[in-house]
Amino acid sequence: MNALDRLAATIEARRGADPDSSWTAKLLSKGPEKCAGKFGEEAVEAIIEAVKGDRARLTSEAADVLYHLLVMLAARDVSLAEVLAELERREGTSGIAEKAARG
Template identity: 40%
Template structure:
């Protein structure tokens, strides 16, 4: 791996959780820290304040287990993918930006949050989601079944727009069913990962 170290012999190392894709921290490595990281599979930095090598977790036990290291296009920054053991920041937070390190599915995670808010406010008569929750698990499961049948019907046709709309309806109602059963997308992902 070709690395363009800076004038101090260091390269920026961006640390990212391999599963959640969350950026956990930024550190610096010199050539010796990189070799140590590759050999031990524990992320090791060059500490500018301590003026020595420093393996993350050497005092806290919260190590960063190496998965991979990639160089950027200019060879002057590393993307280090890890499996963190505990919080990453020395202040006890998951990241050095005080964000939680949890799986995020973009808009689907936003939609899960909206469904949760509607579920918690079942008295909202204008909310379709709240009305489904108030009718109970049988009605929610029935809606998932109906939407699944509609997806199958549209899959056999040639109208892509209808197929995509029915697929969106199925996914939406499935997210509602998951929450009605006390689960989230993360739980399904965990099952799929265990099968992989």
């Protein structure tokens, strides 16, 4: 099990936790819209650090993005395994061809 799998499992385990004792539970209790908003905030922060060129800050923000992506997915009952399966399905397909197939 890699770090993303462990993180996804931890997020799932915290789903029913007390929101006063778990940041993950607090986010999930506020619903998918709040989780999506938080993911968006973190993505913007990562973009800013990418533009600035600060590798350490970008690394930190990228970790936040991955965490908040997994929380957002959990809020909509989409598992990491489903996302990985979709990536595997796309593997070996040209990005241009894949986009064209989506219409």
